[in-house]
Every structure is written in C-alpha cells, then in structure tokens.
Amino acid sequence: MHTIKLFIIVLLFTTGFIHASWANDKVLFILSADKHGYYLPEVVAPFEHIKKHGFDIEFASPGGSEGFPAALNRLSEQEKAIYQGMLSTTNIKTPKPLVDVRADDYVAFYVPGGSGPMFDLAQHAELKRLSLSFLAQNKIISAVCHGPAAFVDIKNEQGKYLVEGLKMTAKSNAEEGSWPRExxxxxxxxxxxxxxxxxxxxxxxxxxxxxxxxxxxGQNPKSALPVAKRLIELLLDK
Known part of the structure; x- marks a missing residue:
C-alpha cells in the first residue's frame, strides 16, 4: 500500500512538473511592420491553440512597430473576442524590436502572412540572424501563407541557401491574383x-x-491552425 501511494505521489509530482515546465516556455510571433499589413486570422487562431497548450506568446516586429493588422472582418465572433483579449494581455500593440530578440528565450517562432512580409520580412538581416540561431539550437521556425518570405535569400555559413534541398510550401502561384503578380x-x-x-x-x-x-x-490561410497544431505536436514530442 505504501508503495502504491508513493508511486501516485511521484506520478502526480512528475506530471505537474512537466506541465509547469511548459508553462514557462515561450513561442515568438513575428509580425510584419509594413503598411500592407499582416493577416489577422493567421495570428488569432494559432495564438489561441498554442496558448491553450500552456505556452507563453510574445510578439516582435522590425523596429518594434505595431504594424497594420488586416482582415479583422474575417474573424469569427469568438476570434474577435480572443483578439480583444490579446490587445490587453499581450504585447501585440508594442512588439519587441527584432534586434532585441534572442533565440535563447524561445522554443520556436512563427510568422503569419499577409502582404506585409513580402516587403519587410524578406531579406531582413535580424530575421536571418534569428532563423539561423533558432535552427542551430534545434528550435523550430515556422510560417504560413506569405510568412515564409522570411526564409528567402538566407544563406548558411557554407554559402548555401537555407531552403536548398528542403521540403517547403507557401502561397502557391495558382493562389496569387493580379495585384500580387504586379x-x-x-x-x-x-x-x-x-x-x-x-x-x-x-x-x-x-x-x-x-x-x-x-x-x-503552411500554404495558405486555411493552413494557419494546422501549422499551430503541428508545431504543438513537435514541441511536445521534444
């Protein structure tokens, strides 16, 4: 009987320790600061899914600008309520400047899409630094739709493109309209x-x-939540 009680106590302690340890781990959301904006539905749904699994979330952007959230009207009523909560409980209005971000402080980062990343996150020096630093520490870097623009033109120490030889997806040519093409x-x-x-x-x-x-x-807006789900699976499997 004493052995059984001791086993239960150890099991409860261990389980509690595991959940507590995840509660202190942070995922970084990197937002575009460009005038063309970031796509809000690709922020809110992943935020909610990652948050409910016990991870803290912080926001960063080029220069610490709050950027231009787009497509508020595409949010469901539940998502609008979540977003309103984010405005008061997170730093989404006052993101950390990318230059101040250290890979040591996070377990992963995520880049939502929108047109903005095509203009300011592509070829961004600090984002290049972070991408290489996260990967060097065996941490996950993730993006959806136009967010993978963050990974273009990055070369490693050997002068090889970061994405060379890797499986990738993003917004496909078939999904781009005339305005993006122009x-x-x-x-x-x-x-x-x-x-x-x-x-x-x-x-x-x-x-x-x-x-x-x-x-x-992830390929497109409908891939945002699946990206978040896969990210959680990968993090919990580490």
Missing amino acids: NYPFLLEDKFKAQGAYFSFAAPDEPYVVFDQGILT
Missing part, C-alpha cells in the same frame, strides 16, 4: 524553387503543411 517583388513558389527547395502545394485554398529539418511551413 506588385510583389517576387512570388514565393518561384523564389523557393530557384533556391533549390522541394516546393509542394495542395489545391488552392486547401490546408497543407510541410515540416523538414526544423522548418515548418
């Missing part, structure tokens, strides 16, 4: 293929997620 500096599918990635995708507007060697990517 105004974006590049299309993600074209860029990743040119840099040696094995770029794959599903039918337009279908959720699709790819993970390869620490880099987790």
Whole structure:
C-alpha cells in the first residue's frame, strides 16, 4: 500500500512538473511592420491553440512597430473576442524590436502572412540572424501563407541557401491574383524553387503543411491552425 501511494505521489509530482515546465516556455510571433499589413486570422487562431497548450506568446516586429493588422472582418465572433483579449494581455500593440530578440528565450517562432512580409520580412538581416540561431539550437521556425518570405535569400555559413534541398510550401502561384503578380517583388513558389527547395502545394485554398529539418511551413490561410497544431505536436514530442 505504501508503495502504491508513493508511486501516485511521484506520478502526480512528475506530471505537474512537466506541465509547469511548459508553462514557462515561450513561442515568438513575428509580425510584419509594413503598411500592407499582416493577416489577422493567421495570428488569432494559432495564438489561441498554442496558448491553450500552456505556452507563453510574445510578439516582435522590425523596429518594434505595431504594424497594420488586416482582415479583422474575417474573424469569427469568438476570434474577435480572443483578439480583444490579446490587445490587453499581450504585447501585440508594442512588439519587441527584432534586434532585441534572442533565440535563447524561445522554443520556436512563427510568422503569419499577409502582404506585409513580402516587403519587410524578406531579406531582413535580424530575421536571418534569428532563423539561423533558432535552427542551430534545434528550435523550430515556422510560417504560413506569405510568412515564409522570411526564409528567402538566407544563406548558411557554407554559402548555401537555407531552403536548398528542403521540403517547403507557401502561397502557391495558382493562389496569387493580379495585384500580387504586379506588385510583389517576387512570388514565393518561384523564389523557393530557384533556391533549390522541394516546393509542394495542395489545391488552392486547401490546408497543407510541410515540416523538414526544423522548418515548418503552411500554404495558405486555411493552413494557419494546422501549422499551430503541428508545431504543438513537435514541441511536445521534444
């Protein structure tokens, strides 16, 4: 009987310790600060899913700008309530400048899409530093839709493109309309293929997620929650 009681006490203590340890781990959300904005539905749903699994979430952006949240009208009533809570309980209005972010402080980062990342997160020096630093520490870097623009043109110490030889996805050419084709500096599918990635995708507007060697990517807005779910699976499996 004493042995059984001791086993139960140890089990409860161990379980409590595991949950407590995750409660102190943080996931970084990196937002675009560009005038074209970041896509709010790709922020709120992943935020809620990651948060409910016990992870703290902090926000960062180039220069610490709050940026331009887009598509508030695309949120459900429940998501709008979550977003209102985020405004008062997180630093989404006052993100940390990327220059002040250290990989040591987080277990993963996530980049939502919107048109903004195509203009300010692509080729961003601090984001390049963070991407390489996170991966060097065996931490996950993730992005969805146009968020993977954060991973273009990054080269490692050997001068090799970060995505070369890796499976990747992002907004496909088939999903881009006339405005992006005329105004974006590049299309993600074209860029990743040119840099040696094995770029794959599903039918337009279908959720699709790819993970390869620490880099987790999702194709489109419908892939945002699946990316968050996969991220949690990967983190809990570590």
